[in-house]
Amino acid sequence: ESRFTSVEQAPPDPILGVSEAFKADKSDLKLNLGVGAYRTEELKPYVLDVVKKAEKALLDKGENKEYLPIEGLASFRSATAELLLGPTHPAIKEKRIATLQSLSGTGSLRLGASFIARFLPGTAVYLSNPTWGNHKNILSDSGVEWKNYRYFDPETVGLDFDGMMEDIKSAPDNSIIMLHGCAHNPTGIDPTEEQWAKIADLCIEKNHLPFFDVAYQGFASGSLDEDAYAPRYFLERGLEIIAAQSYSKNLGLYGERVGALNFVLSDSNSAQRVMSQAKRLARALYSNPPVHGARIAAEVVGQPDLFDEWREEMQGMAGRIKTVRQKLYDELVKLNGDKDWSFITNQIGMFSFTGLSPAQVENMTKKHHVYMTKDGRISMAGLNNAKTEYLAKAIDDSFR
Ligand code: PMP
Numbered sequence: 001e002s003r004f005t006s007v008e009q010a011p012p013d014p015i016l017g018v019s020e021a022f023k024a025d026k027s028d029l030k031l032n033l034g035v036g037a038y039r040t041e042e043l044k045p046y047v048l049d050v051v052k053k054a055e056k057a058l059l060d061k062g063e064n065k066e067y068l069p070i071e072g073l074a075s076f077r078s079a080t081a082e083l084l085l086g087p088t089h090p091a092i093k094e095k096r097i098a099t100l101q102s103l104s105g106t107g108s109l110r111l112g113a114s115f116i117a118r119f120l121p122g123t124a125v126y127l128s129n130p131t132w133g134n135h136k137n138i139l140s141d142s143g144v145e146w147k148n149y150r151y152f153d154p155e156t157v158g159l160d161f162d163g164m165m166e167d168i169k170s171a172p173d174n175s176i177i178m179l180h181g182c183a184h185n186p187t188g189i190d191p192t193e194e195q196w197a198k199i200a201d202l203c204i205e206k207n208h209l210p211f212f213d214v215a216y217q218g219f220a221s222g223s224l225d226e227d228a229y230a231p232r233y234f235l236e237r238g239l240e241i242i243a244a245q246s247y248s249k250n251l252g253l254y255g256e257r258v259g260a261l262n263f264v265l266s267d268s269n270s271a272q273r274v275m276s277q278a279k280r281l282a283r284a285l286y287s288n289p290p291v292h293g294a295r296i297a298a299e300v301v302g303q304p305d306l307f308d309e310w311r312e313e314m315q316g317m318a319g320r321i322k323t324v325r326q327k328l329y330d331e332l333v334k335l336n337g338d339k340d341w342s343f344i345t346n347q348i349g350m351f352s353f354t355g356l357s358p359a360q361v362e363n364m365t366k367k368h369h370v371y372m373t374k375d376g377r378i379s380m381a382g383l384n385n386a387k388t389e390y391l392a393k394a395i396d397d398s399f400r
Helices: 016-024 049-061 074-085 104-119 134-141 161-170 193-206 226-236 268-285 292-302 304-335 342-346 358-368 385-399
Strands: 097-103 125-129 146-150 176-180 209-214 241-246 258-264 351-353 377-379
Touching: 049 292, 049 304, 074 097, 074 226, 074 241, 074 258, 074 292, 097 104, 097 268, 104 134, 104 209, 104 241, 104 258, 104 268, 125 134, 125 161, 134 146, 146 161, 161 193, 176 193, 193 209, 193 226, 209 226, 226 241, 258 268, 258 292, 292 304, 304 342, 304 385, 342 351, 358 385
Parallel strands: 125 146, 125 176, 176 209, 209 241
Antiparallel strands: 097 258, 241 258, 351 377
16 A cells, blocks of 8 residues: 555646646537637647747757756846846846746746745735736745735726735735736736836835736737836836746747746845855756757847747737637627626736636536636637637626
8 A cells, every 4th residue: 555545636726627627528619718828710729930940040050958057048048138128228237137047937936936935034925816826836835925915806807906005005014016017817907007106106115025927028918018017117116126937928938938037136246146046946946947948039039030020920919819809899799788898808918807706617618618717717819719709608698
């Protein structure tokens, strides 16, 4: 008998578990809107043309497979910092930024959480309610306490801005506030520029440390600069920030695990010391990050023609999502003009938070073969024009 007989079966992951259930469904009608991965109009995974071109260039160069340094590929690290802040940002010139290539968004958040556990012990991280479910896992597994701030208002299917401000205000001074850089997951609801200004005011007043999770830069609006508004604005206000970046969505490098953790600080000495300690943590966690995807990203950003083409492809992906969002809205209005569906077109990014209850979600799945997370989130990236009418009917039926 195994010594592990007392280990209990873990529940399926609330997001990745949806894909498992989808696979098991034999119906032709089935539609997977669970996981946030971009699909083409044919609902197939999409490898960006620039990625194929960069990979070909890399193959021609015949690069070896040696280990990267603990902190990752130098050309990728400078490219990713410049994408986040803009290429001429003073923090880069003044070497006030410590950037480590890490294992996509998740690994970068995890490294940041380990850093908090070691160097800011006892500091709680405040998460929006709701947030991407893995934030809680990452912090809990790193031994970091987390709490919630109010974010979603079910009444308006919009932002509970007053609640958010109250909760950030009543957090102890020097707390860490996790903020979604853009395209909040799961709600698709972002603060306006005026609201970001008030959040920054509060962070200054309370000496809070903002930790930005930037998983959708360029993928939400189609513009790298527009989607980096919030972290850049907080820096402009003189705040120090931590920022995790992911290239899963905007470059479609999901399985390559390409991302970075950035500490943008007030002085270069601190950045240097923080870097040395973050490297030490990374060494024990995974030693050094994967090389292939980082080379792809560096190649794309470093070649002006590829960089332009990447931006076009990002606009294409963001545009397709906006189109199906609009089409879904139109279909829902046709089915029930009495209900206010404007939240669908007000939300941005790949997700829409429908406000469907868990029982209604069950109806979506059991009756209509539409797979989505229990919180009522649907991934617009998994939807195409041809299926919007079917989806609208399923949503309308489930609300009735
Ligand atoms: N943060 C948020 C808010 C996300 O939605 C995601 C992707 N679903 C991530 C981080 C990280 O994804 P990855 O590890 O694939 O980069």
